[in-house]
Amino acid sequence: SNTGGDGDWWRVLVLDNQELALSAASAALSKAGYDVLKAAKVADALALINSKHPHLVITEVVMPGIGGVELFKTMQKNSATAQLPVMAYSNRANANEEARLLDMGFVDFIAKPVNGVRLVARVKRALRLCYDDSEAPPQRDSAK
Numbered sequence: 001s002n003t004g005g006d007g008d009w010w011r012v013l014v015l016d017n018q019e020l021a022l023s024a025a026s027a028a029l030s031k032a033g034y035d036v037l038k039a040a041k042v043a044d045a046l047a048l049i050n051s052k053h054p055h056l057v058i059t060e061v062v063m064p065g066i067g068g069v070e071l072f073k074t075m076q077k078n079s080a081t082a083q084l085p086v087m088a089y090s091n092r093a094n095a096n097e098e099a100r101l102l103d104m105g106f107v108d109f110i111a112k113p114v115n116g117v118r119l120v121a122r123v124k125r126a127l128r129l130c131y132d133d134s135e136a137p138p139q140r141d142s143a144k
Contacts, residue, residue, distance in 0.1 A: 015040070017040050049084070058089060059089070093111030
């Protein structure tokens, strides 16, 4: 299926401890042509960020133990990942929570359950805003 090349080369990491939500989000992004990395724990997400260098991270913010907010703060402390855009998504979708996360520096916030069309549109928009259009994204390496 030709997606018009929108997703070409772009790599997106999704962190969610709920398997169904993780599968749904990654399926929608894969279908749109993105190279998707999946993680169910913050530690796994950080390892993938450091080894695979995604262009965007999408994380559930409400997780048992350490979740998306902690991931974001950890990334902010590291110069290699501080500029990487992070999108929050959550079942706890009230205006105050959304405002708090956007104030922290998350690039966007999406309420769950996630609609695939909306997710892809928001990802496309975030990548366009965070990366200069004139700059072709770095070619992804063949190593998966």
